[in-house]
Amino acid sequence: MIEETDFETFLYISKNKYQIFVYDQNNLKNLYNEEIKTNDEIELNNLSNFLDENIYKIEKMTNNFIRNIILIIEDDKVLDVGISIRKKNYEKHIDQKYLENSLVEIKDIFRENYKDQIIMHMIIVNNDKNENDFLLNNVNNNNDYLFLEINFISISNSFAHVFDKLLENHQIKIEQYMSASYIKSFFGEGSTELSVMANKLNNGLNKKEVKLVSKDRENKGFFEKFFQLFS
Numbered sequence: 001m002i003e004e005t006d007f008e009t010f011l012y013i014s015k016n017k018y019q020i021f022v023y024d025q026n027n028l029k030n031l032y033n034e035e036i037k038t039n040d041e042i043e044l045n046n047l048s049n050f051l052d053e054n055i056y057k058i059e060k061m062t063n064n065f066i067r068n069i070i071l072i073i074e075d076d077k078v079l080d081v082g083i084s085i086r087k088k089n090y091e092k093h094i095d096q097k098y099l100e101n102s103l104v105e106i107k108d109i110f111r112e113n114y115k116d117q118i119i120m121h122m123i124i125v126n127n128d129k130n131e132n133d134f135l136l137n138n139v140n141n142n143n144d145y146l147f148l149e150i151n152f153i154s155i156s157n158s159f160a161h162v163f164d165k166l167l168e169n170h171q172i173k174i175e176q177y178m179s180a181s182y183i184k185s186f187f188g189e190g191s192t193e194l195s196v197m198a199n200k201l202n203n204g205l206n207k208k209e210v211k212l213v214s215k216d217r218e219n220k221g222f223f224e225k226f227f228q229l230f231s
Contacts, residue, residue, distance in 0.1 A: 006024065006025055006026050007022050007023060007024055007025060007031060007062065008022070008023045008025060008070060008195075008199060008202075009021070009022050009023075009058065009066055009068070009069045009070065010022075010023065010069070010070045010071075010072055010194070010195050010198055011051075011069050011070070011071050011072065012035075012072040012073075012074070012180060012194055013042060013047070013071065013072070013073055013074070013075075013163070014038075014042075014073075014074035014075065014180065015038065015040050015041055015042060015074075015075065016037065016038055016040065017035055017036065017037055017038060018035060018036050018038060018046075018047055018050050019033070019034070019035035019036075019194070020032070020033075020034055020035075020050075020051075020054045020055075020058070021033050021193075021194070021195035022058055022061075022062070023195040023196070023199050025199065028196070030193060030195055030196075031061065031062070032054075032057070032058055032061060033193075033195070034054050034057075036050050042075070044162070044166060047166065048166060048169070048170075051166075051167075051170055052170070055170055055172070065171070066170075066172055067171075067172065067173065068172065068173050068174075068175040069167065069172050069173070069174060069175060070174075070175055070176045070177075070178060070198065070202070071163055071167075071174050071176070071177050071178070072178045072179075072180050072183065072194065072198060073120075073155060073177060073178070073179060073180060074179075074180035074181060075159075077155065077156065077159050078120075078153060078154070078155055078179050078181065079114070079117060079152075079153070079154045079155070079156070080151065080152075080153050080179075080181075081110075081114070081151075081152050081154075082125060082149060082150065082151050082152070083106055083109055083110055083149075083150055083152065084106075084147065084148060084149040084150070085102070085105065085106050085109070085146075085147070085148050086145055086146070086147045087102060087145060087146045087147075087148075088144065088145060089144055089145055089146050098146070099146075102146060102148055103122075103148070103150075103210055106148055106150050107119070107122065107150075107210075107212075110150075110152050110154075114152075114154065116156050116157050116158070117152075117154035117155065117156055117157070118154055118155050118156070118157060118160050118177060119152055119153075119154050119212060120153045120154055120155055120177045120178055120179050120182075121151075121152070121153040121178070121179060121182050121209060122150060122151075122152055122153075122209065122210040122212060123150065123151045123152075123153070123182075123206070123208055123209045123210070124148065124149070124150060124151075124208040124209075124210065125149040125150065125151050125208075150210075153179045153181075153182050155177055160174075160177065176202070178198055178201070178202075180194070183197050183198055183201060184197075186201065186205075186206060
């Protein structure tokens with residue numbers, strides 16, 4: 001029996017291919033990897049059949065029910081938008097709390113303007129007009145202004161709902177949405193297996209990605225995981 005915490009299950013969906021991976025987090029390799037080609041569209045019946053066949057095999061192999069899955073989407077419906085803010089720094093001091101509040105502020109700006117979107121990735125593009133990387137290396141910066149430019153990658157609620165309902169029929173919850181285009185652009189096309197790249201990004205490889213931690217997790221602040229990267 002393979003313990004549930006020892007592996008992650010990824011489902012990749014595009015107009016050309018469906019692919020499911022089971023990634024062994026202890027041995028850093030795929031335990032399972034199956035795919036099927038599609039005909040330039042996401043066809044839900046075919047996807048459901050693909051899941052039926054492969055979920056059964058995975059659960060038999062691991063002797064565990066698949067409860068959660070990470071959905072990796074490659075589709076032109078994925079939204080990629082940049083938002084920037086420039087704030088006067090009256091105290092001449094930028095600490096963790098100030099940065100956290102500024103990131104919450106810019107996240108709220110996105111959500112106010114894109115109410116129908118679910119954020120998949122929130123990435124710092126350029127965090128200082130003088131190109132000083134103080135978010136990662138020098139929190140106590142004395143600049144007069146804080147400039148933040150954030151790239152948001154998101155998916156509409158209606159598009160996500162289609163996959164939520166489909167996987168609910170298989171008693172599976174979507175734990176997280178990820179953009180395949182973002183994953184591939186970070187590593188470079190064809191550099192390694194998609195599941196390996198996704199796992200590394202989920203574990204904080206890109207230090208400029210803000211990890212949105214659920215507010216209802218016990219003793220976890222909203223941006224705690226992100227700030228742990230440079231504490």
